[in-house]
Amino acid sequence: MQLKLFITAAMAVFFDISIALLAAAAQSDAPKPPHVEFITVPAGQLHLGMTEQEVIRIMGEPARVVGYDAGGISRRKLEFFGAIPSTVTLSDGKVSHVKLDVFQVEKSDLPLISRKAWPGMASTAVRRSLGEPSRICHYTFFGIKLDQWVYDILGEPEVSVFFAADRVIAKTLGRHIPQDIFQVRLPAVPQPRDSFEGPRAGMAIADVQALYGETKLHVDYVFNSQPASRVxxxxxxxxxxxxxxxxxxxxxxxxxxxxxxxxVFQAG
Structure with missing residues (x-):
């Protein structure tokens, strides 16, 4: 009788521990609430037309450099880590493209095949590129519907692709949900300059219009619950x-x- 009571008590304790562990695991997997943080970053000092030496003086040595030719133009792509990872492209020695990765879609080092799932890509296009996922999960966090597609491709580590509003917003190794999946880091408003240097990261649309006048093309959209515009x-x-x-x-x-x-700007 005592043995039976001991076994029953042990099973109850084991059950309670298991439930607690599952709850803790679920809580640790739950992402943080949506949040926008404004950060002063060196990339806020960059502008079009700078030389590579000027970029490195501001940003430091790049983590990765890729050189290539496109359309007869020599290009170099400089990648920088930091609070907001940034990519600077130089064309014939001058800065022609600056991009801040404010959403950080790729949450870890991913296999090359996962690059076929581009940020903002629709689920139908991902299915055509990567095939049918081995597992699909549906979640709702903070009123946001989140879909997770898990790919277990032979010879490659397991990769998860996450969708919000049917668009790719994040990719990571394994099956865990990145805690910062709804976190966005944006550049702070740049300090004013006496001389005209052109647009810089952190400016508002009105600032760019003040420099150049009205936009020729303006498209508004939403990405990962954040309002965005391409002009x-x-x-x-x-x-x-x-x-x-x-x-x-x-x-x-x-x-x-x-x-x-x-x-290009004429209606079809």
């Missing part, structure tokens, strides 16, 4: 343009597009 403006002589991406009305990416034909 194109004419920056120099007629036919020369630049593209700008804003998140929550903060400039996070800008690129010199060069000359574009008028047909």
């Amino acid at each position: 194109i403006v004419e920056i120099r002589a007629k036919g020369s343009f630049a593209a700008f991406t804003f998140v929550d009305d903060r400039l996070v990416e800008f690129e010199d597009l060069g000359r574009l034909p008028d047909e």
Whole structure:
């Protein structure tokens, strides 16, 4: 009788511990609430037309450098880590593209095949690129519906692709949900300069319009529950343009597009 009571008590304790562990695991897997943080970063000092030496003086040595030729133009891509990872592209020795990874879609070092799932890609396109996932999970956090597709590709580590509003917002190794999946770090408003240097990360749409006038093309959208805009403006002589991406009305990416034909802006 005593043995039976002992076994029953032990099983009850084991059950309580198991439930506690499961609850703790679920809690540790739950992401943090959506939050936008504004950070002063060195990339806020970058502008189009800078030299590589000027970039390195501000940003420090890049974590990775990739050189390539495109359309007869020599390009170098400099990648920098930090509170907001940044990528700077130079064309023929001058900065032509600055991008701040404010969403940090790739939460870890991922296998090359996962690059086929681009940020913002729809689930149908991901299925065409990567095939059918081995597991699909559906969650709701803070009123946000989150879908997780797990890929277990032969010879590759397990990868999870996360969707919100049917768009890729994050990728990571394994099956855990990144705690910062709804966290966004945006560049703080840049310090004013006496001389004109062009747009810099952290500016608002109104700031860019004050520099160049009205936009030639303006598209609003939502990414990972954050309002975003993609605009194109004419920056120099007629036919020369630049593209700008804003998140929550903060400039996070800008690129010199060069000359574009008028047909680009004509309705089809």
